[in-house]
Amino acid sequence: MRYELYYWTGIQGRGEFIRLALEDAAADYVDVNRKRGDSAMMPFLRGKQEGALPYAPPFLKAGRLVIAQTATILAYLGPRLGLVPGGLGAEIYAQQLQATITDLLAEVHDTHHPIAVDLYYEQQRSAARKRAQAFREERLPKYLAYFENVLERGNGRQALSRHSYVDLSLFQVVSGLDYAFPNAMQRVQKRMPRLRALAGRIAERPNVRAYLASPRRIPFNQDGVFRHYPELDSSR
């Protein structure tokens, strides 16, 4: 099966979680927009294509199936790419964890867009400072502690006992948070040894390492979910 991924060409964004899974598994895929431009998505978003109607990118075409929503795409790809341990319990647990990563991403996005997604950051900077502070002080430590606890429990239990798409996504979360909030991440560094070790292991997986060094990996920038505005980070 040759998978077709549709996602914005200029950012890692939510599409990066799909790219990492496809790259790690050495799947046969086309990053369609890279070849044909972002307008390639429009017939799908406007309902001119058969199959499921996506609300937004990313979406994946797999044969006749059209699948949108990052966590749903990964729930579909996981078993097919060998990126989730076998068994119902592990699959469901992976889906739950990915859904929680989705929640975290929405909160990261809203640190720079707390009022309106349709306005520029500069138009909501004052609220962004307040929301980012609450995120750094309350939400970021809570999410990281949660995933750290999941990893601590994971050994010998059902989910995350073997490599999975959730591991790849947690690598991306840690990488993105390091980029966006380097000082805040430094402060919680000691409380996340397992997450840090996991991110290090993922970065060294041969296919991931080759991908990260390739031009296919778009650098973090100020248009994606993870953005670095120094005024939204902690002071050093």
Place this chain on the structure above:
Amino acid sequence: MRYELYYWTGIQGRGEFIRLALEDAAADYVDVNRKRGDSAMMPFLRGKQEGALPYAPPFLKAGRLVIAQTATILAYLGPRLGLVPGGLGAEIYAQQLQATITDLLAEVHDTHHPIAVDLYYEQQRSAARKRAQAFREERLPKYLAYFENVLERGNGRQALSRHSYVDLSLFQVVSGLDYAFPNAMQRVQKRMPRLRALAGRIAERPNVRAYLASPRRIPFNQDGVFRHYPELDSSR
């Protein structure tokens, strides 16, 4: 299988999407907190129970499985309760639609909590007014148009061609938006005939009607996801 639902006793919240599915299917379930208080959730949230670690309620115990995240719980229950049309395409589409409902719920929540979930509404009222305006003017119409389009395409196509948990969730979304933003919903009323008809049909399903009339249905209130603050709604 007797399912055990764990969710806050005082609100509809995200748990209501699970309650509606269980009630519509006349499933054998216990709303555990109603019997034993909200503290019944704590051993799970603190990692003192076997199985998956929930980040937050709702979560469902199904035999030895612990499943958290509303959309993940529904993805699990759907095929088991006859609440999703058969076939991979329909199941995946239902999951994608439910994930989009999850996104919408997060945005509804943030209309009254745009800065910090840990602060009271009254402490973020000014930002809430701005965010609610953007939500009413941009996001609400966009989400409703999306689901209206999905329903329009649904006839004779793979998903939503028959009754599903997504239908029940869309009923809850429309009900909650009617409660929270009555004036804004009045303004978009003409653009959502299929959603309105769906919500009416769901309310008349015998098990749903019995549930809504029972004391098990908690009224909407100012502690849930959908809250009615007149200053966050449109003027009439």
